Amino acid sequence: MANLNIDSVKERTFDAIVIGSGMSGGWAAKEFTDKGLKTLILERGRDVKHIKDYPTTNMYPWEFEHRGELPMAVQEANPIVNRCYAFGESAAHFFVKDAEHPYIQDKPFDWIRGYQVGGKSLLWARQTQRWSDFDFEGPARDGFAVDWPIRYKDIAPWYSYVEKFAGISGNRDGIAELPDGEFLPAFPLNTVEEYFRDHVKSNYKNRYVISARCAHLSTPNQIHLDQGRVQCQRRTICERGCPFGGYFSANATTIPWALKSGHATLRPFSVVESIIYDEKLGKATGVRVIDTNTKEAIEYYAKVIFVNAAALNTNLILLNSKSHRFPNGLGNDSGVLGKYVAFHNYSAHIGAEYDGAKEWTTDGRNPAGGGYIPRFRNVYKQETDFLRGYASGFGAYRYPQRSWDGVGSSLKDNLANKELGPWHVGSHMMGETIPKESNFVSLDDKQKDAWGVPLLKMNIDYDDNDEKMKKDYVEQLTEMFTSAGFTNIKASTDRRAPGLDIHEMGGARMGNDPKTSILNKWNQVHSVKNVFVTDGASMTSTSCQNPSLTYMAFTARAADYAMSEMKKGNI
Amino acid sequence: MDRRTVIKNLALIIGGAALLPACSQDKTKSKVALKNIDITANLEQLIGDVSETIIPKTTTPGAKDLLLHLFVLKMLDDCYKKEDQQAFVTGMEHFADQSQKLYSKTFDQLDTKTREAFLLDIEKEGKAEEAAAQKSGDKKDAAPATPPAGKYSPELKKFYSIVKRQTINGYTNSKYFMTNIVVYELVPGRYNAHFPYKQKQAV
Numbered sequence: 001m002a003n004l005n006i007d008s009v010k011e012r013t014f015d016a017i018v019i020g021s022g023m024s025g026g027w028a029a030k031e032f033t034d035k036g037l038k039t040l041i042l043e044r045g046r047d048v049k050h051i052k053d054y055p056t057t058n059m060y061p062w063e064f065e066h067r068g069e070l071p072m073a074v075q076e077a078n079p080i081v082n083r084c085y086a087f088g089e090s091a092a093h094f095f096v097k098d099a100e101h102p103y104i105q106d107k108p109f110d111w112i113r114g115y116q117v118g119g120k121s122l123l124w125a126r127q128t129q130r131w132s133d134f135d136f137e138g139p140a141r142d143g144f145a146v147d148w149p150i151r152y153k154d155i156a157p158w159y160s161y162v163e164k165f166a167g168i169s170g171n172r173d174g175i176a177e178l179p180d181g182e183f184l185p186a187f188p189l190n191t192v193e194e195y196f197r198d199h200v201k202s203n204y205k206n207r208y209v210i211s212a213r214c215a216h217l218s219t220p221n222q223i224h225l226d227q228g229r230v231q232c233q234r235r236t237i238c239e240r241g242c243p244f245g246g247y248f249s250a251n252a253t254t255i256p257w258a259l260k261s262g263h264a265t266l267r268p269f270s271v272v273e274s275i276i277y278d279e280k281l282g283k284a285t286g287v288r289v290i291d292t293n294t295k296e297a298i299e300y301y302a303k304v305i306f307v308n309a310a311a312l313n314t315n316l317i318l319l320n321s322k323s324h325r326f327p328n329g330l331g332n333d334s335g336v337l338g339k340y341v342a343f344h345n346y347s348a349h350i351g352a353e354y355d356g357a358k359e360w361t362t363d364g365r366n367p368a369g370g371g372y373i374p375r376f377r378n379v380y381k382q383e384t385d386f387l388r389g390y391a392s393g394f395g396a397y398r399y400p401q402r403s404w405d406g407v408g409s410s411l412k413d414n415l416a417n418k419e420l421g422p423w424h425v426g427s428h429m430m431g432e433t434i435p436k437e438s439n440f441v442s443l444d445d446k447q448k449d450a451w452g453v454p455l456l457k458m459n460i461d462y463d464d465n466d467e468k469m470k471k472d473y474v475e476q477l478t479e480m481f482t483s484a485g486f487t488n489i490k491a492s493t494d495r496r497a498p499g500l501d502i503h504e505m506g507g508a509r510m511g512n513d514p515k516t517s518i519l520n521k522w523n524q525v526h527s528v529k530n531v532f533v534t535d536g537a538s539m540t541s542t543s544c545q546n547p548s549l550t551y552m553a554f555t556a557r558a559a560d561y562a563m564s565e566m567k568k569g570n571i
Numbered sequence: 572m573d574r575r576t577v578i579k580n581l582a583l584i585i586g587g588a589a590l591l592p593a594c595s596q597d598k599t600k601s602k603v604a605l606k607n608i609d610i611t612a613n614l615e616q617l618i619g620d621v622s623e624t625i626i627p628k629t630t631t632p633g634a635k636d637l638l639l640h641l642f643v644l645k646m647l648d649d650c651y652k653k654e655d656q657q658a659f660v661t662g663m664e665h666f667a668d669q670s671q672k673l674y675s676k677t678f679d680q681l682d683t684k685t686r687e688a689f690l691l692d693i694e695k696e697g698k699a700e701e702a703a704a705q706k707s708g709d710k711k712d713a714a715p716a717t718p719p720a721g722k723y724s725p726e727l728k729k730f731y732s733i734v735k736r737q738t739i740n741g742y743t744n745s746k747y748f749m750t751n752i753v754v755y756e757l758v759p760g761r762y763n764a765h766f767p768y769k770q771k772q773a774v
Contacts, residue, residue, distance in 0.1 A: 058757065060746070060749065060755065060757060061744050061749060061755060062744050062745055062746045062749060065645070065649075066645070066646060066649060066650055067740060067741070067744040068744075069646075069650050070650075071649040071650055072649065072650050072651055072652055073649075076652075187762060187764075188762075188764040188765075189764060190764040190765065191764070191765055193764075233758045233759065233760045234759045234760060234761055234762045235757065235758055235759065358768070358770050359767060359768055359769070359770070360765060360766065360767065360768055361766050361767075361768040362762070362763060362764055362765075362766050363761065363762075363763040363766035364756075364759040364760070364761035364762040364763055365759050365762055366762045366764070367762070400753075402743075404735075404739055405694075406691065406694075407624055407625045407687050407690045407691060407694075407735075408624065408625070408627055408683075408687050409627060409629050411625060411626065411739075412626060412627070412629060412631070415739065415742065415743055415748075415752075416752045416753070418753070419770070419771055420768060420770070
């Protein structure tokens with residue numbers, strides 16, 4: 001790529017710079033290049049090209065040296081990332097190893113990262129529910145954080161916009177707290193999931209079990225075929241990268257789309273050290289990049305800069321972008337940058353059996369994973385001794401019971417048994433947490449990484465609200481399972497560190513008041529009008545719905561706004 | 572075959588190793604693995620005989636046909652903690668000794684029935700201990716139960732449980748098993764949420 005070895009300012013100048021090539025950065029790149037803007041996409045990790053760079057995607061289980069398990073040496077060297085469910089022999093190459101990129105845990109935090117083109121969009125669980133005004137009005141109603149500067153009506157058309165392109169499967173369920181979208185056909189609930197849905201519907205007010213909505217092409221539309229993607233093949237080994245483009249990843253979707261336009265330059269191995277602020281112009285002029293291979297520092301310039309480095313790295317870049325005007329980090333007049341970080345509480349599960357529907361099973365595999373129970377606690381009014389609530393996954397499964405007892409030909413027979421056991425049902429909690437000033441990230445003033453960037457320090461923890469909510473989840477789901485006639489109910493809670501949910505959010509929150517927030521209602525830095533943050537860092541509160549779809553919608557909306565402001569000469 | 576050749580052959584039968592991602596594409600892996608545990612060819616033969624007793628050749632392939640004993644070694648070398656590897660090696664010696672003590676023969680000299688009885692007896696003792704531990708665990712203030720002096724040392728039981736677990740793991744994840752017994756589909760292309768099923772009547 002000789003054209004990158006350039007030294008003239010002109011050749012290092014673009015219309016737009018997008019920092020990060022993952023879930024939200026890919027969208028910014030697509031939106032800008034669709035409109036003909038010359039766009040530089042910066043990615044700190046290596047390139048991962050769709051299909052070509054998915055080395056394990058077509059491997060059979062017996063082709064893995066350790067049949068999926070990672071060697072003990074790898075596990076012991078990576079206690080943090082090894083706690084992530086998807087960190088196995090088939091996908092370990094898409095995860096950051098602990099020693100490669102250190103950070104400081106003033107409090108335990110499992111920071112799960114994917115440093116490559118596409119970022120964590122290769123690895124996500126692909127659950128996509130819209131947020132509603134029950135989420136956007138939450139902080140104002142319940143008196144925490146600050147009021148969201150937007151409401152559902154502001155973001156709804158952008159949800160539609162990104163859903164049509166990404167491809168979201170789901171049913172129009174007509175539930176106010178989980179607005180319907182532009183859906184491809186849903187993956188259906190199975191017999192026992194339907195049984196529980198019906199049971200919940202007839203026994204509980206405002207509680208629903210629906211098909212999980214997910215970013216899979218159940219039946220593709222023309223726009224998806226135009227992207228080079230085809231129907232999801234129900235493989236459910238998505239974390240390896242999908243050669244069919246069956247699920248939404250930046251690698252299969254937004255990044256190749258942006259590159260195809262001819263207006264994008266993708267520069268991997270480029271860690272952004274800081275954003276350059278020009279005191280005279282009163283705006284950002286570009287970014288300072290360290291080439292991770294050569295350690296050479298290079299500056300790139302643009303009219304507008306989108307920061308999509310993933311929530312906590314976006315905080316890091318802003319905190320490290322210090323100038324005379326902004327001694328505490330870019331746009332940080334309020335002092336709240338890095339603070340009010342929150343996450344999702346995934347620390348409770350429940351399992352049981354169902355002694356019925358014996359004449360039914362399933363065939364093939366369900367990429368949606370089963371059912372989804374939208375938040376039912378404190379939706380219309382405050383009704384518990386904790387704030388907010390939780391969504392729940394729900395799935396039912398049946399498989400042969402293959403006893404490992406005995407030895408010899410009887411054991412061989414046992415292992416070949418195809419006779420199915422009873423149905424098993426399971427649920428996991430996805431709880432909203434409350435952003436607080438005391439949950440924050442900051443820069444270490446001494447320790448730096450291999451590229452001279454200060455290490456990030458984590459001070460993020462659960463609180464009493466989370467404990468009460470967890471207890472309520474166990475009680476409510478146990479009661480719902482019991483009344484549905486499920487047996488052998490076993491709830492379990494764990495003490496996982498924050499971060500393992502991989503839904504860290506906030507630190508550069510949106511708000512109406514520049515005194516208490518970093519971004520305005522357009523995801524635009526209050527005091528630096530040509531810098532936008534549209535990844536998880538921008539979130540004022542966390543809802544309990546999975547956040548990625550909302551990042552995508554915010555990004556497309558902010559890019560549209562930025563371009564209209566550029567046209568008007570405002571930025 | 573010496574052990575080096577064996578491991579090399581193992582690398583060959585693990586098709587697709589060349590397709591592994593960069594992080595695990597370590598061509599020196601087998602050599603590293605050789606350093607982790609140190610067993611003689613005789614003891615390797617013993618693992619083969621135990622694996623073959625667990626998954627014997629019948630009308631369908633057995634452990635040795637599928638090289639499962641080599642898979643056990645591979646997993647032991649790469650995927651177990653040092654203390655487990657040490658217990659395994661010690662336990663393997665105890666196992667050989669116990670065969671002499673109980674049956675006055677080496678394990679390979681025993682007939683199939685006796686081999687099976689030997690292994691089942693080890694399993695039985697292990698299960699009884701687990702049940703006892705569970706029971707004392709249920710009683711919170713009970714003094715920790717002293718394990719009854721059984722016939723088999725903890726290391727022997729560790730050795731056996733690793734061989735059994737990894738023999739079954741290797742078997743149920745083998746190409747043979749996944750293409751003939753319980754067929755694995757890489758590309759199902761379908762999800763049928765309502766699929767009729769007829770439960771066999773209990774005899």
